[in-house]
Amino acid sequence: MPTSLRDHLPFNDFAPLTTDVTDAAIRRLFEEQLPLSHQLIGKAQPVPNSKKAGFSPVYRNSNTPHAIYNTINSGIHTFYDMWNNSVKLWPNKRCLGQRVFNDGTKQFSNDFTWKTFSEINAIKTDVGSGFRHVIENNPYRMPKHDTLSQYVISIYSGNRPEWVITDIACTSYDLGTTCLYDVLGKDSSMYILNLTESPVVACAADKVEQIIQTKRDNPEALELLITIICFDSLKVLPPRLLEEAKKQKITLYDFDQIIEIGKRNRIPEIPPTPDSIFTISFTLGTTGKHPKGVSLIHSNFVALISFCLSHIQRPPNSTNYCFLPLAHLFERITTTFCLAGGVPVGFPSRHELEYDVGLYKRGVRDPLYDLIADLKVLKPTFLTSVPRMFSKIEGHIKNYIASMPEARKAKFESAISRRIQLQAQYDGATGEDPETQQYIDEIRSLVGFDNMHTCMTGGAPIAGESIINLKAALGTGFAQVYGSTEVTSTPCAANPYEKEPGTSGPIGMFGELKLRDIPEMAYRTENVDAKGYISGEVMLRGPLVFSGYYKNEEETRKSIDDEGWFLTGDVGKLNVNTGRIYIVDRVKNVFKLAQGEYIAPDRLEGNFIGSNPEIAQLYIHGDSLQTYLVAIVGLNPEAIPKWLEDNYQIKTTSEEEILKIFERRDVRAKLCKLFNDRVVEQYGIQGFEKIYNIHCEFNPLTVERQVITPTFKMKRPMCAQFFKSDTDRMYQEGKILDAKAKL
Numbered sequence: 001m002p003t004s005l006r007d008h009l010p011f012n013d014f015a016p017l018t019t020d021v022t023d024a025a026i027r028r029l030f031e032e033q034l035p036l037s038h039q040l041i042g043k044a045q046p047v048p049n050s051k052k053a054g055f056s057p058v059y060r061n062s063n064t065p066h067a068i069y070n071t072i073n074s075g076i077h078t079f080y081d082m083w084n085n086s087v088k089l090w091p092n093k094r095c096l097g098q099r100v101f102n103d104g105t106k107q108f109s110n111d112f113t114w115k116t117f118s119e120i121n122a123i124k125t126d127v128g129s130g131f132r133h134v135i136e137n138n139p140y141r142m143p144k145h146d147t148l149s150q151y152v153i154s155i156y157s158g159n160r161p162e163w164v165i166t167d168i169a170c171t172s173y174d175l176g177t178t179c180l181y182d183v184l185g186k187d188s189s190m191y192i193l194n195l196t197e198s199p200v201v202a203c204a205a206d207k208v209e210q211i212i213q214t215k216r217d218n219p220e221a222l223e224l225l226i227t228i229i230c231f232d233s234l235k236v237l238p239p240r241l242l243e244e245a246k247k248q249k250i251t252l253y254d255f256d257q258i259i260e261i262g263k264r265n266r267i268p269e270i271p272p273t274p275d276s277i278f279t280i281s282f283t284l285g286t287t288g289k290h291p292k293g294v295s296l297i298h299s300n301f302v303a304l305i306s307f308c309l310s311h312i313q314r315p316p317n318s319t320n321y322c323f324l325p326l327a328h329l330f331e332r333i334t335t336t337f338c339l340a341g342g343v344p345v346g347f348p349s350r351h352e353l354e355y356d357v358g359l360y361k362r363g364v365r366d367p368l369y370d371l372i373a374d375l376k377v378l379k380p381t382f383l384t385s386v387p388r389m390f391s392k393i394e395g396h397i398k399n400y401i402a403s404m405p406e407a408r409k410a411k412f413e414s415a416i417s418r419r420i421q422l423q424a425q426y427d428g429a430t431g432e433d434p435e436t437q438q439y440i441d442e443i444r445s446l447v448g449f450d451n452m453h454t455c456m457t458g459g460a461p462i463a464g465e466s467i468i469n470l471k472a473a474l475g476t477g478f479a480q481v482y483g484s485t486e487v488t489s490t491p492c493a494a495n496p497y498e499k500e501p502g503t504s505g506p507i508g509m510f511g512e513l514k515l516r517d518i519p520e521m522a523y524r525t526e527n528v529d530a531k532g533y534i535s536g537e538v539m540l541r542g543p544l545v546f547s548g549y550y551k552n553e554e555e556t557r558k559s560i561d562d563e564g565w566f567l568t569g570d571v572g573k574l575n576v577n578t579g580r581i582y583i584v585d586r587v588k589n590v591f592k593l594a595q596g597e598y599i600a601p602d603r604l605e606g607n608f609i610g611s612n613p614e615i616a617q618l619y620i621h622g623d624s625l626q627t628y629l630v631a632i633v634g635l636n637p638e639a640i641p642k643w644l645e646d647n648y649q650i651k652t653t654s655e656e657e658i659l660k661i662f663e664r665r666d667v668r669a670k671l672c673k674l675f676n677d678r679v680v681e682q683y684g685i686q687g688f689e690k691i692y693n694i695h696c697e698f699n700p701l702t703v704e705r706q707v708i709t710p711t712f713k714m715k716r717p718m719c720a721q722f723f724k725s726d727t728d729r730m731y732q733e734g735k736i737l738d739a740k741a742k743l
Contacts, residue, residue: 014070014543017306017509021075027089029073030341034309036063038428038495041311044506044513044579056515056525056534059579064509070299070543072306077274078298079171082305082340083121091118094319094344096161099377101349108349112378117342120165123259128169128269130253130262131229135199137265140226140249145199148224150277152196156180156189156203156211159322159347162231162255164335166202167326171298174270176277178293179327180207181710182703190214191290192282194221195551201225205232208252209241215248223249230254274299280550281329281485293550294485296329301336303543304488307510308337311493312479315453318343318381323371325710330458333489334384346378368392375448383455387462387602388712390455391609392616394466397443397473399613399639415439419472427499431472440475452476454496458483459713461583461603464502465683466610471501480504482583486559486566487511488544492581503580511542513581515574516567521590521598528576537587538572539565571600589716594627597688602714604689611678614639614671617701619719620691621727628692630730632723634700635662643671655698662696669736671696676737692737693730695723 018029045065046057060068076082097114101107115123135141135151153175157163170177178196180189180203193201193214201211208230215222226249230237234254245252253261272278278298282291320338322345324331338345348370368389375383401412415436422431444450452474458481471478477496482504483489492513494505507513515525515536523535545566548556560566571584584590585600592598601620608631609615617634640658644650647670652658661667676690700723701708707719720727 015067016071016074017069017310018072019074021073023088026073026075026085030085030089030309034072035313036310041509042427042495042506042578046576046579047512050514054517054525055539056536056574058512058514059507059574060512061507061509062579067509068512068542069306069509070303072302072309076306077302078272078276079278079301079305079336079340080269080271080298082302082336083168083171086339086342087117087121090342091121092116093342095120095339096164096345096347098161098347099349099374108377110377112346114344115161120168123165124169124172125266125269126259126262127165127255128173128175128262129265129267130258130260131169131175131200132173132267132270133261133265134227134229134251134253134258138199138226138251140251142223142226144197144224145226148197148199150174150176151200152176152178152198152277152280154178154180154193154196154198154201154203155327156201156207157231158204159326159331160204160231161347162202163326164322164339164345167332167336168339171272171278172269173267174272174276176280178280178282181282181327188282188291190218190221192293193225194218195293196280197224199224200227200229202229202255203231205230205236208237209244212241212244212248212250215250216244219248225250227251227253229258272298274302275547279332283485292552292555295547295550296485296488297547300488300544300546301333303510304333304490305337305340307491307493307508307544308333309341310510311508312337312456313454313477313496314341314343315381318453319378319451320345320382320384321375321378321380322347323383323385328710329485329489330386331384334382334456338382343382346374346380348374368396372447377448379448379451381451381453383452385455385457386459386712387457387466387606388460388609388617390457390462390470391466391606393447394470394473394610395613395615395636395639397446397470398611399636400443400446402613403642412439412443416469416472419475420468423468423472423497424499427495428497429499430477430497431475437475440473443473444475447474449474449476454479456481456493458490458504461585461600461606463603463606463610463683464500466606467498467501469610471497482538482570482581483540483544484568484570486546487540487568488546491540491542491544494580503575503578503582506579506581507540511540511544513541513574514539514565515572518571518587521571521587523571532575532577533573533582534576535571535573535584538568538570538581538583540568541565591622592624593622593629593688594625595688599629599689601716604685605714607679607683607685608675608691611682612675614643615675617699619701619707619714619723621720621723623727623731626731628688628735629690630693630727631691631695632700632719632726633694633696635696635698637698659696659698665733665736668694668696672737690737692735693733694736695726695730 040063043062044059045062050058094114095117097112099108278301280293282293326332418436419431423429454477456479467478479496480494481490482492491511492504517524525534525536541564569587573582585602599622605618616636619632622629641653672694
């Protein structure tokens with residue numbers, strides 16, 4: 001692997017986008033000049049003479065084909081610089097907020113309580129000083145601590161202001177961070193803590209006992225873990241945990257205590273360098289092996305935030321809702337971008353309550369349930385989520401409209417069709433139309449999108465038709481982004497009002513892209529299809545590419561070639577006329593049926609969920625020895641009772657009774673046919689992409705079953721293993737799609 005990616009740039013070195021570092025120039029840059037117009041940055045073009053055998057030409061953004069940028073301004077090189085710039089520009093602007101829970105009424109407030117950028121900055125200094133003090137003046141400190149080149153703080157919590165304050169404090173005191181995940185279990189937590197030699201875990205109250213037990217069970221491996229900082233008051237913990245922490249040589253503080261320690265023991269800030277570790281993001285993995293730690297340095301984050309500031313609009317009075325887990329890089333990047341751009345960030349309500357928002361009124365909480373409850377209060381401008389969640393929103397909207405009287409339903413359907421027509425006229429067409437606005441406003445209010453300006457989705461492909469429907473029904477921009485943890489999340493982003501949605505846009509000004517042939521899948525980059533696309537594995541290079549897997553040189557060499565190109569493992573289609581990339585699926589996810597047809601399941605699942613409100617979850621399975629697909633269907637508990645009543649005159653909301661009914665072959669066959677008919681009509685899928693047998697459950701895909709990640713990504717090998725008895729039974733039963741349903 002090269003020591004520097006700069007050695008391989010064909011034109012010139014990484015460069016800052018702007019060089020005037022005066023306060024006035026930077027204020028103009030952030031408040032007037034950015035983002036750039038999509039007319040300038042909306043395409044990519046090939047670099048002359050860059051084509052090599054087995055690869056496509058190298059593509060760069062058409063606005064800057066002879067340069068790759070690494071920062072928004074020559075005076076900003078670390079997130080520490082970014083944060084200080086925000087405090088200078090917007091000291092009195094809202095920064096972080098949340099709804100307050102009333103212990104007496106057992107309800108949340110109907111508004112968000114906020115702290116300003118200057119208030120958060122003061123707390124950050126106290127927290128950073130407190131962290132440093134309790135590490136360096138710890139009664140359990142060991143000589144080994146002195147040998148660490150940089151302390152790594154582990155964060156173990158759901159999204160909350162303390163999470164982000166900890167992150168900012170660490171960047172201000174040259175402390176790296178990493179995250180622990182519930183889904184990974186104790187073994188992986190131990191592995192991460194041991195590998196990073198983390199001296200501190202900052203966590204929610206419900207994680208404290210688990211961390212203490214993990215050290216108790218692994219005293220030698222975790223001997224450097226000497227402090228737990230609880231985001232909640234220690235008063236909520238059982239007194240025995242304080243004694244148990246001492247037995248395991250752990251000092252235990254709550255967040256308020258750390259702030260007070262920092263106030264009394266103020267330490268000058270320790271600015272990081274561009275090469276300092278910002279975070280080590282551990283990929284969740286799907287095979288049961290230890291996760292890999294993606295080491296991202298400050299220069300990676302600065303390049304990515306600069307990309308976001310250059311490409312994403314920030315309307316006045318914008319607000320972001322921090323929904324996806326911050327432990328996942330996609331949400332963390334969105335949050336840091338918002339903080340760098342002066343956009344307030346609201347956090348989810350954390351208390352375990354049921355909300356009556358007209359969705360899933362049952363015992364098992366669906367993530368959509370809590371999402372809409374908070375959105376209706378915050379009414380944010382930005383929302384970042386994954387395709388599966390947006391597919392659920394799409395299904396909910398369709399179910400809402402389908403339940404209307406015919407005359408009213410026709411008006412809504414007509415309004416959405418009109419918006420689709422208007423938005424398809426040209427790139428950037430918002431489709432504003434006074435005659436249909438009242439219907440769009442009602443749908444927006446239904447899901448808390450009253451002020452929504454832009455939604456962003458990534459992590460898996462989403463069908464272009466779903467974007468078209470959501471964009472029109474909700475009257476909002478909808479940008480699909482592309483990237484991975486190894487390239488600091490998202491080097492590509494589509495125009496939120498793309499004429500023909502479905503792409504992830506062109507490569508931005510902060511990297512370059514090419515495709516690699518995949519001969520075994522018949523993808524060759526010299527073959528241009530009728531629509532102007534070439535296909536292959538996506539490869540990326542530039543200042544966004546990670547520095548390597550943490551303490552894992554072998555895996556790093558497998559992922560980055562001798563010229564500094566990161567092999568993403570994603571199958572992509574690139575339009576040779578626009579340079580926009582269209583992600584098909586993961587190379588490892590694409591599978592082949594017995595007759596030789598390739599299936600891209602992620603996109604297909606999105607098609608089925610988006611067009612069928614009766615589906616809340618879906619896992620499509622294909623056996624290489626079989627010629628057809630089967631599926632695990634998570635039924636929507638609101639929509640399916642109505643379907644049973646309409647088709648079989650059965651009135652019940654009992655999940656047990658419903659599942660008993662779906663043991664009948666004729667009932668499953670009728671529903672399966674409906675699913676396929678809708679998808680064929682809306683998306684035009686081919687015969688081998690149809691689902692020929694289904695197994696029905698309620699909420700089959702859960703983190704607890706270890707078949708999805710906390711960000712709702714499918715863990716396909718684990719799904720195949722978990723549902724093996726069900727898929728085997730469906731193949732043994734055979735195709736039911738063509739079975740005649742009995743009324």
